[in-house]
Amino acid sequence: MRERTLRHMAINRRGFLRVTTAAILAPIPRFAGHGMVRGYVEAVPARRYPGPLRKITEKEVKIPGHWAG
Amino acid sequence: MTLQCNLCPKGCVIEHGQSGECRIRVNIDERLVAVTYGHPCSVHIDPVEKKPMFHFLPGTGILSIATVGCNLHCKNCQNWEISQENPENVSAEELSPERVPALAKEYGCQSVAYTYTEPLVYYEYTLDCSMRAREAGLRNVIVTAGYLNEEPLRKLYPHIDGAQIDIKSMSDAFYRDICDASLGPVLNACVLAREMGVLVEITNLVIPTLNDSDEELRKLARWVAAHLGAETPLHFSRFFPQYRMKNLPPTPSETLVRARDIAREEGLCHVYIGNLSLPDSENTYCPACKQLLIERRGFSVLTNNIKYGKCPCGKELYGIWQ
Numbered sequence: 225m226r227e228r229t230l231r232h233m234a235i236n237r238r239g240f241l242r243v244t245t246a247a248i249l250a251p252i253p254r255f256a257g258h259g260m261v262r263g264y265v266e267a268v269p270a271r272r273y274p275g276p277l278r279k280i281t282e283k284e285v286k287i288p289g290h291w292a293g
Numbered sequence: 294m295t296l297q298c299n300l301c302p303k304g305c306v307i308e309h310g311q312s313g314e315c316r317i318r319v320n321i322d323e324r325l326v327a328v329t330y331g332h333p334c335s336v337h338i339d340p341v342e343k344k345p346m347f348h349f350l351p352g353t354g355i356l357s358i359a360t361v362g363c364n365l366h367c368k369n370c371q372n373w374e375i376s377q378e379n380p381e382n383v384s385a386e387e388l389s390p391e392r393v394p395a396l397a398k399e400y401g402c403q404s405v406a407y408t409y410t411e412p413l414v415y416y417e418y419t420l421d422c423s424m425r426a427r428e429a430g431l432r433n434v435i436v437t438a439g440y441l442n443e444e445p446l447r448k449l450y451p452h453i454d455g456a457q458i459d460i461k462s463m464s465d466a467f468y469r470d471i472c473d474a475s476l477g478p479v480l481n482a483c484v485l486a487r488e489m490g491v492l493v494e495i496t497n498l499v500i501p502t503l504n505d506s507d508e509e510l511r512k513l514a515r516w517v518a519a520h521l522g523a524e525t526p527l528h529f530s531r532f533f534p535q536y537r538m539k540n541l542p543p544t545p546s547e548t549l550v551r552a553r554d555i556a557r558e559e560g561l562c563h564v565y566i567g568n569l570s571l572p573d574s575e576n577t578y579c580p581a582c583k584q585l586l587i588e589r590r591g592f593s594v595l596t597n598n599i600k601y602g603k604c605p606c607g608k609e610l611y612g613i614w615q
Contacts, residue, residue: 261306263297265445267318267417269330275361276384280336285400288592289337289357291409292371293344293436293457 294323300416301364301441302478314473315414316379317362329360330418332385334375335409338400340592344436345528345567346494347577348612349455350404351587352594355434356397359409360385360418365438366473367461368537369500376410377536390421394429404454408436416445423452432613439482440474446485454613455492458483462497462504463512471503471538480516487521492613494526496567499544499552501532510552514559523560524580524611529553531568546571563611579604586610 235243298305298313305313307320317329341355361383363376370376375383388396397405405426412419412435423433432454439458450456460483462468465476486493495517499505517525529552532544549566553574556564566574570591577587577599586604588595598605602614 261295261297263299263304264325265299265442267298267300267325267327267330269417270319270321270326270328273332273380273385273387274328275380275382277332278384278386280386280388280396285336285338285356285396287337288339288343289335289409291335291359291375293357293408 296320296323296325298325299442300445301414302475303364313364314366315362315364315411317360317414327415327417329362329380329385329415331387331389332380333358333360333388333418334383334385335359336386336388336396338402339406339408341404341406341434342575342589342592342594344406344408344434344457344494345496345530345565346434346455346457347528347565347575347587347589348494348526348563348610348614349434349492350432350613350615351589351597351599353404354400354402355404355406356393356400356402357406357408358388358393358422359407359412360415361410362414363411363438364414364440364474365411368471369498369532369534370536371533372409373536390418390425393422394426394431397426397431398429402431404432404434406434406436408434408457411438411440413437413439413441413445413449416441416449420449420452423449427452437482438472438474439479439486441478441482443481443485446482447489450486450489450491453486453491455494456486457494457496458486459496459498460513460517463509463516464504467504480520484520487525492611493521494528495521496528496530497552498530498532499548500538501541501544501548503541505544505548505552507551507555510555511559514556514561514564517556518560522611524562526563526565526611527556527561528565528567529556531566533568544569549574577610579606579608579610581608582606 562580
């Protein structure tokens, strides 16, 4: 049986370059979008409200709001 | 695709499915979407004095609407249940901009206020409602912290008649620490409003130990007089402990009276005290002849001697009176 030493676990230069290159390039697709951030001032109206809806009632409208302002 | 919202100076970079700091501008399918458009969480008729707007159609009711969301995160926010909450957790009503003028007229209001939270972050709704209201012969008021970029303000202001702008402090450090914002854009918004013919009233919430020094109060009054004009109404408002600032006491009445005296020393003609019932703290006097023109108690107008925007002595008063 061959003896396993540190020398056997070493990778050659080509292997090292492949692994290093892959490690550097792999995250690029994940961050590619960041370089192309589009800026907007105005937003488009949503098709629906994300929270619960309720009806406007005359009683609610007629009384002054309890919020400041 | 990641988007950037350039509405306010924060310039939030928003990932897919996420919202900006205001919680209501969301990146949905690579489009910036205003999720509260047409869905106010509060619709009420308030006395215009509650805004507080003292030089704008005194004694009238104003249809006041607000959606969820704010781009500031003040530790002392009075309306934090709606301003600092996600829209998913707050119920709202359906009210399209086309219906707003009809609703205002149905209840006899001459004007519409975009208030309670931050009308500048539900910008598209404020803009569309104010355009519709104008077309219907109504006036528009925004009650705002004024933290917005210049370009959208230039587009909005022509449709706005009155702006109640909250200058929270004259210290940039205060804005950073307490509100998560900065002072410069707020002052620019005030000056731009004045330049574009919007009636401006300023409010300053006086908080013990944080912004109640003589120097800071004087700096505020001096800035208002120099950049907005001595006839610009300035309201000093009383602080009450709430939200994330329960460690400080309510503002003593002496502090508010001192603030008013300092502002008057700096030449301001109309200085009011709010959130506190003090005799003669909410009345309007003529800057020329010193005659009592409008007597107020709470949110009620008891007497109004202004005729066609003028004092009986002939002095024209800053404001929208009819």
